[in-house]
Amino acid sequence: MASVVESITKLNITGNVIPNAWWTRITMQNGKPDCNAVVLLSEIVYWYRAKIVRDEASGCTISSEKRFKSDKLQRSYQSLADQFGFTKRQVQEAMYRLRDAGLITLELRTVNIGTGMPVSNVLFIEPNPEKIEQITYVTDAVDTNGNGDSCGSASGELSRYNVRPSHVSTCTPITPERETYTEITTETTTETESKSVRADAPPTAEQKLSSSPHHGTSEHKKQTATKGTRLPDDWTLPDQWRTFAIGQGLSPQAITREADIFADYWRSIPGAKAVKLDWFATWRNWIRKIATQPVNQDHRRRASPPDSVSRPRAFGE
Known part of the structure; x- marks a missing residue:
């Protein structure tokens, strides 16, 4: 060897x-x-x-x-x-x-x-x-030899x-x-998915209007400039919009009332007139006109926007 x-x-x-x-x-x-x-x-x-x-x-x-x-x-x-x-x-x-x-x-x-x-x-x-x-x-x-014999060893x-x-x-x-x-x-994953929010779930109206950190800015305007929208049916006044109204001198009670009037008015308007590119800008214009009206004790609700009000309303209500 x-x-x-x-x-x-x-x-x-x-x-x-x-x-x-x-x-x-x-x-x-x-x-x-x-x-x-x-x-x-x-x-x-x-x-x-x-x-x-x-x-x-x-x-x-x-x-x-x-x-x-x-x-x-x-x-x-x-x-x-x-x-x-x-x-x-x-x-x-x-x-x-x-x-x-x-x-x-x-x-x-x-x-x-x-x-x-x-x-x-x-x-x-x-x-x-x-x-x-x-x-x-x-x-x-x-x-291997064609006669039916196998190639295995003789010992089996x-x-x-x-x-x-x-x-x-x-x-x-x-x-x-x-x-x-x-x-x-599967059990663990299914339980986790049931408790989580779907990533592709559509955002609510409030999220559309107020959740974006760029809302009301020039960047927000660029993003929404191609398509206008109606005021959502489930719209509520975002905090940023309320802060703007306070800065214009309106009281909390007056802001709440104006928000209700604002929503009712625009929801009742048919067609393209109620389609806006920037609803925050529309609210700012609305509040500015309210803030510039003479002080008055007439507290009756209006059925039209501020630019068509025939009677003055109280300032700071």
Whole structure:
């Protein structure tokens, strides 16, 4: 025996084992070996191979025990990525392909760590022994001489070479659509969505008129200059509009009354006359005309805007 071969033979090498058949049975859609999936499956199988405990004196096997503490192997995508030099996404996609091929199962759990703090989405992995046996050992007898004889050994030992069986392939695109946390945690996600406001929900009338920080400014006018609107049916007086009226000298009671008159008037006007590009500007003009009218004790409600009032009204009401 050559010295190098003899030296290598004496090495007690332990660790992951990759059967040769996996390279032809775990493949991508283009028929090439799914290298990432093969490497990850060999790691998973290693952890599920029992650890042999031997007696120190005699060397006899005392017992065998599993290598991990829980009922299933707990590994994160990131830890596997760091171990083999993959990206986290490459690990996730390869694990999904192994799962879809029935070779492993993936389970996300919520566990309590030593501090008592619950941690969600902890990944637990379990291999499928039956499926792994199918892709590891070639059981198909192949007739190579045309007389019905198989190429298997006379002893009936299963051939373990690259004999093409019915193919077990992960058959997914090179860059499949990424799966998300939502699929496995439907209950939590659904509860969260039910408590949140839809991002595409239409804004209320008050939000349209008063929520914008640029409302009433030149920037706001540019945004609304292309299309006018009617005063919304659910309009209420925004704080910014009330502050402007106070600055013109109107009392709180007079401002509230003017807001009611303002709303009733413009809602009752038909057609394009009641369509305005900037309702805040319309309110400012309304209040300025009210503030310039002579003081009077006539408190009767008007049916027209300030510029058409025939009787003066009290200032500062």
